[in-house]
Amino acid sequence: MHNKIAQKKIVILGAGFAGLRCAKILEGFYPGQVTLIDKNNHHLYTPELYELKEKRVKLPITAKAEFLQKEVADWRRLDYDYLVLAVGAQTNYYNIPGLKDNALTFKNLEDIERIRKISAGDISIIGGGVTGVELAAQLAIKLEGERIKLIEGSPCILSNLEESFKIKVERRLKKLGIDILCDYRLNKVEPGRIFFENGEILKFDNLIWTGGVKMGEYKVDKYLRADGEKNVFAVGDCASVNPGMIRPALEQAEIAAMNIKNSIEGKPLVIYQPKFRGIFIPLGGYSAAVKIGKMKMLGFLPWLIKELVNFLYKKTYGV
Secondary structure (H helix, E strand, C coil): HHHHHCCCCCCEEEECCHHHHHHHHHHHHCCCCCEEEEEECCCCHHHHHCCCHHCCCCCCCCCCEHHHCCCCCCCCHCCCCHHHHHCEECCCCCCCCCCHHHHEECCCCHHHHHHHHHCCCEEEEECCCHHHHHHHHHHHHHHHCEEEEECCCCCCCCCCCCHHHHHHHHHHHHHCCCEEECCEEEEECCEEEEEEEECCCEEEEEEEECCEECCCEECECCCEECCCCCEEEHHHHHHHCCCCCCHHHHHHHHHHHHHHHHHHHCCCCCCCCCCCCCEEECCCCCEEEHHHHCEEEEEEHHHHHHHHHHHHHHHHHHC
């Protein structure tokens, strides 16, 4: 049937989880009609970014679609019949004076290279979400004996998760020697010093910001079409419906790909219905926490499950 339909130019911007999945699905339906664009020549496997090992996270782009490595300043100038925006999210510094100039971030290969060079000193990680927690745990293992602070502006770390789960994670972090400071809202940062709204000032040798990204750049409708656009879809962290997790991003990629196919073939579009599958949080060494539905576990078994999930993704993502 596809051979009887006029050739379409389908462009996917971004080779992260959502973009790569979408490209593979659409290339299967429309061979030779899909172009994948990314400024990098690799797929970044962020679930293992905390390991601080490039070989664990830098994966080749395996989509059979045409791949172009280039940076796109304005997607509106691209030539396409259908476009999928999967550009991820940028770091959000919330206009806090001095933060961008004095803090490392934790998003890409360059970041992990900088963090790997930290060998000693007082380390402050600002942002008590999943990223901050897993990085703090890994550094506590890597730099045993060094002082590591995990600083969160809200009353508790992992604020979106239930209390019993957070208590287990906090217990593990404290066992690793990590100082947890909650309700510490940032005011400004100067070289070597962090100023908080409560008047306290903390010194640091190394500061890492994991406190936020600019999520949901593009508002989408129930079909994942970008606001005001008929043939432009947004998926992953740049879409207004994504909670910043990989599984929803993959599901959105599948819905967007199906809706492009249905649009080309004159069929009804599919509504995206968000689902929360669960969450894994590496906690240093052979320990992790997992929450799937009502099940909550911490220790070696969740770590083993997480490793299996990572292995299976890497084994099959090229298919």
